[in-house]
Amino acid sequence: MAGNFQDGNGDHPIQFDSQLLQEQLGTLVKWGAVVAGVIALFALLTFLRSVYADLLWFDNLGFRGVFVKVITTRIVLFLIGAITFAAFAGVSLYFAYRFSDGPITLPISEDAIPLIKRLTIWVSVGAAALGSVVLGAVLASRWEVFLRFTNSVPFNRTDPVFDKDLSFYVFTLPMLNFVQGWLLGAVILIALGSAALYFARFSLRGVSFTFTPSLKVHLSIIAAMIMLIIAGGHWLDRWSLLLSEHGAIFGAAYADVNARMPAMLILTIVALGSAILMLVNAYMKGARLLVGALALWIVMSVVLGGVWPSLMQQLTVNPNEFVREQPYIQRNIAFTRQGFGLDSISEEFFPAEPVIDADIIRNNLQTINNIRLWDYRPLSSVYRQIQLIRPYYEFKDADVDRYVIDGELRQVLLSAREVAPEKLQPESQTWTNTRLVYTHGIGAAMSPVTEFTTEGRPEFFAKDIPTDGVLRIQSNAPDSEPDILVTNPRIYYGENTLDYVIVNTQTDELDYQTEEGELIRTNYNGTGGVQLNSFIRRIVYAWEFADINILISGQIKRESRIQYRRTVEERINTVAPFLVLDRDPYIVATNNQFFWMQDAYTVTDSFPYSDPIDGGTNYMRNSVKVTMDAADGGLRFHIWDTSDPIVMTYAGIFPDLFVSKGDMSEELSTHVRYPSDLFRIQADRYMRYHMQVPQNFYNNEDLWAIAEEKFGQSDTLQLVEPYYVIMKLPGEEKEEFVLLIPYTPNERQNLVGWLAARSDGDNYGKLVAFNFPKDRQVDGTAQVEARIDNDQDISAWFTLRCTEGSSCIRGNLLVIPLDESLLYAEPVYIQAEGIGFPELTKVILASGTKVVMEDSLEEALAALTGVDFLITRAGPDAQAPGGAEPTGPLETSLEAGINVIKEAIEGLRENLSQLEEAIESLTDTFGNQ
Template sequence: MRFRRYLLGTVILAVMALVFFSKLGLNLYVDWLWFNSVDYSQIFLKTVYYDWLVRLVVLLSLFILLLVNLLLTRKHVLQRISLPETENVIPLKNYYLSDFLTGKRLVAIYTVVSILLAALLSVVASGQWLTVLKFLHRQPFNITEPLFNLDAGFYVFQLPFFNLIYTILMTGLVVSTLLVAAVHFLTDPSQFSLNKAFTRGKIHLSVLVSLILMLKAVGYRLAMYDLLLSPRGVAFGASYTDVHAQLPALKIMFVLALVAAAAVLVNVFLKKFRWVLTSIILLVISSVVLGSVFPGLMQKFIVEPDEFRKEEPYLEHNIDFTRQAFDLDGIDNQFFSVTNQFAGEDIKANQGTLDNVRIWDWRPLIQTYSQLQEIQLYYNFGSVDVDRYQIDGQLRQVMLSARELNQGQLPEQAKTWINQKLRYTHGYGLVMSPASAVTEEGLPAFYLKDIPSKASVSDVNVKKPQIYYGEQTDSYVFVKTGTTEFDYPAASGENHDTVYQADNGIKLGSIFKRLALAAYLQDIKILLAGDLNADSRLLLNRTIGQRMRKIAPFLEYDRDPYLVLADGELFWMQDAYTTTNKFPYSETMGGVNYIRNSVKIVVNAYDGSVRFYLAEPNDPIIRSYAAIFPGTFLPLEKMPSALRSHVRYPVDLFMLQAQQYSTYHMTDPRDFYNKEGQWNLPMEIVGDKKVPMEPYYTVMRLPDEEKNEYLLMLPFTPAKKLNMTSWLAVRNSPKEYGGMIDFRFPRDSLVFGPMQIEARIDQDSEISSQLTLWNQRGSEIIRGNLLVIPIKDSILYVEPLFLQGEQSRLPELRRVIVAYKDNIVMAKTFEQALETLFKDEVPVPAPQPEPNPQPELPTGNNQNVDELIKSANQLFNLAQEKLRQGDWNGYGDAINELDTILNQLEQISNNPAQGN
């Protein structure tokens, strides 16, 4: 009966192992096919090899440690089970112990237990292959910290590896000790009697406990280095208390742990158990008193009463290392004098800046794109990107979006396997419009639109519009099959078809490969479909984020990839970062305390090819990755020039740096401690909500520069105040890329901040009354993001207003608000607002006659009831017409006159004789 149960259990375990390893093997095989298809098989092979190698080394190390300790108990166990039952043994049946538990079987049991426990404990090494490889390929930062005089690279590359080894060894020793104690206790509990001489079990456990204490001493030594990552004190990193209380405490505990370890070993020979007990009790007490109580008392009674003087040198370390970690130490500080002397003649001199002021907000614009240019239900615009292009020889800021395929929006009857996997395979083309232009109807003035793509300028032609890889393309498809692919709908009603021309993708090939892919994708039709052949290709992992992360999971990725049109083809560009949270003394922000924009990634939207380019070749972390994966990262100079001209500084990184810079622009420790010069990121109103202002791109000419360039910028306001104190800009031109400039406003004059301008907009009687009317009659007003535009020695504020009907989700840009000095103007276009602001200096074009003369407003003077009702109807219809045209002055006049007539009708209803 026991044999049958044993056999059944063995069969169940074998089946489970077969299923597990079959699934694991299948995943590895398909991953290898995919990595090979994208030419990154060396990353896959090295990743798998070192991942399994590290796990295997850890597993074997733990297995040997556990097994050796268990085998040391073997002789004693065999001796004890052969003794008569009168001995003090846990009551197990004699025949079972003596007949079944032979020496070989005991070794087999120990081996199985050790393997199972080692496999379970080796999870601590899961995913740690990169920690090991970074240690083996460590690079210096050439930045020395002041406490231990070690390079910052020690904390980034070496300390995590040492902590990993410490964790593995401590885990193995503690589990071994528990196992050995259990075996000896179950075999002969009497040997742990205090009255008994030293036994085999006591000696064995004494050695293990001594080793644990020695390793604990190593742990205290490693904890000393962790003080440079301490959050205690007024700034991140080792503080006064850490250095003068915590560090000495760790040194004392390091010595006490070694003393305790020696006492345990000495006790084996001298039988001085009192020494062991005293040293362990002393270690425990010191860990509480010295490790917790004493530092707390020092912080409260010594540091806090004289905090700045005590913490000043450590504040200096924190400021210095944080600025280096977030690349803030190279920011150029300049003075920006706001004299507001901008005049009419300055408009022409700054035409490049004014022509590129972005009046389109991406939030309403994506809805407008969707309504006007999705064309078919199965197309979708996922996001709107901002970039710059040379248009007619001028640098112009544009908005653009990819028209991706959304198979979920196909008609239900069209959602067949053939359609979803073989025919509807890709999106088509893009839309592009200038960021600063609007049509008479309040719509984008497209550079590129429609299907097939139609260009209104010669600089943005599309030669290969198909989008097989994108932000939303998340399903696998097959190409080069017996079914032609749908390309785009034609105006004639006939669909244009296409055939995939690239050679990438997983080639189906043999029946074995098709069987593996069918099992992996859980799709039996891959085996049955007659349109699939040996030359057909599987396009897998088509979402660009998933694609890049699968190739290089060790990088951190920006949230916003953006579309680029270069040489007639479509590409996705993505920023990737190297980060750590182990940089000494540096303040943590967003879970990291060191970051570099080390990699620029380009993904071809047609063939899915992925290229990684080094943008920060001097970053030690990316140098380590490049040494681990040689040939993966290409020099930025090898990026095609058409693509390199679209490299831009990422918003996520700039926002992180701006958040740190709002505090760490203060380099004087006393100012930093008192937070006298603390800045805030400004707020603005978008839609109808108050939200933090986001960095924004703009084309403008910097002070003392001759040419316009593409900038990313963000203003700052003082803490607890709303006026502006500074604006931070980063340059995007290839030669000056990444150069940051902090323009400081004068402290003796007021420069309005974004929320002050928003408040002035709300307080303007003419604007607020028109906004109130706008929100009535089934319409909704959407306030776009406010832009602060430094120009010459002045500041312009620009905010677009969008109108959207409740029934149709088509936002139209109807007004632009521009503020300058104490003046605020709302006009139909940005140009008209400028003309109004500078009407004394700028020649205003003569008004053109209306093509259709507007009828005079009917009045209610000297009319009877019938005439009044007729006039009311005319005024209502006229008001609706003015609303559709966006003529808010005319709309307001009509509504005011209608109100007068309605009041007269109310008086007549109260006095009927008056209406005769």
């Protein structure tokens, strides 16, 4: 049917075919519905595929209950959010559509009016549906907040302002704040959508936007709802002030308690009053009351929320800040110490005597035998050059641990030999090779931290690819027996296992090489990975990884397994995303296989008054130790700190996820160590929060800093990293595995103390701070570095050896407590040009009075103390303690003498060469004269 209307002057009627327009718009709507349906179907199938694949993966690990709990919670929250928003949006849009109805003044054909109305309805419904999906997804994404709230465990300690249990701030307040923000966002979206519909409908009718009585009632109700939610936010802000950053310290300070808290209470009342005025405005003429209520709230927010606290800060607090803030400073000290576990640190005095003599060495032989001369960074380079053996393996890094070797506790560095198919030649990186053949690494390299050969290379307790498929860990002494037999040294899961593989296929996997050079192949017979025992599963994983080969390859059989999410970090994060992981998982060798040990933390940024680190965390506990089977990928989450309410809350949420620390085997538990990331953070907080007197804290009278050292080839000082040592703590009877960090006064270089974290047995987790004498100088690491640089003999050696063609690398300068004295130890590496790894060449030792540098630890100790053959180990020829008759002193002395002569000859040659160059230069310059 054709229609017409005239232009604005009533002339020239314009013809158009309303029937054709209706058909075209109808076609557009139909195709739009088809496209939307296809997209929705694809999204649904993608979601179902992801859920099914994840269900299989979690089920393989034995954590089906964890996955079902999370996915069920997310679906329920999504439905609650989507239905709630859809219901309120639908009601609001319905009234907006109804209240905006009226006569159409635009010259539109009557035939087109029903089509335009339907189009308006469909657009409104589509917008509401999209908003429902978005708001539902936002609610579902915070599933953890709701589960923590419904399963919260009390801290049994209250805050000093509102006397609420701290669990309220950690579990309840975040949920309330999120719900308030979600509701506010939802209602604002509904208000905008309703206003947009009003505007569109009025425009299509050809009339201006006016506040009709019905419209005014509608928008006044929405505005009142917004103000009610804002009032709730002001009420919650009173509690949130305990996390304030406005004052001299973190937490509610003087102006917060005496100005902002009353202001939030008043603003709550103002917002409630404004909401009431907005409702009243619905039944009055005009919108003055609505605008007045909004203006009142804005003015009061500026005055009470900003001006009043600022004036109090400037006029009352700043002129006498410490007096006003003292009680709040005390709270900040107490809660920060609790938040980071500093309140459990015990303090002791350490004399730090300057002299190291032979008796001290004899009393601490086990500590001396475990001085870490090999730094993990140079050693990793050495391993990559001499222990990879085959080009398709990789050592990611070397980890510090301790093992009983030949009956003695030894500190070692250990690195797993993981597979790296990406290092194959490009033409060899086929799908079969990277997914079916090169599936796992094998074995590990292990070295004592103290020993090195005459060539500057590490000694080994474990090395090379096992030629019979069994890794033996044993002393390097002749005729020694293995201490550990790793019968299954294969590593399918680790730090470098980035891509998926398929195992137990028709194609054999590369395993190891025999002494005769024969490549042994194998087929996986473990339980790691999801079985591809159905066509549906192959379709799902082909889609999951966008790899058609999973579907069509004839090498895959029903018994084949697909292994993915194979790195320690990704595997744990997928199961327990609420745990924060230490940056350094480490591998542990047992008599059967390898395990990975991962320290995991429970954290929050909602602990009242606790001063946060970068990122906002202000409470942190190492409450979980996770072990991962390197062959099967199995995970076990051991609760290590049952006093932590956060981990006990998660244990209530996921009862099938956690096990007790008593369930860890003794063979693994002996390798538990205090984590370095947590220790770094605690050491950083302790620099200031060791001061517990508010006046001292406020004035920073005893502020500390981490000691500094030279490292590598740079002369720039850098912070000392925490380091593990085997040592006998003062007052203890035997050596133990300890993590240390030394302190200096802020902006000074002498030592004032050190912090120690214990790792063994019942002493695990105990922190001890040792304070040095304040009446005399104790050299710091930077000062010892300066003494090393100023030593003429050492300086001359560096000048001679660190020339073009060779570079010198200075290792970590370790401060090692021995009895009541301090021993400083620094290794020196040389890396010659053209050689891809450094060699350990010199050992520098220092006491408070002397600095020496020698070719070995034994010689350095002799030079430092004046007594030879002090320690029990000098390679194959062990030395007896206490001055017993040494074995092989002639060989040792002769070897040392030869080395000295070699260095002297080399130096003489270089000097003669320089002299010849100088003579030639002089001849060129003055020869004609």
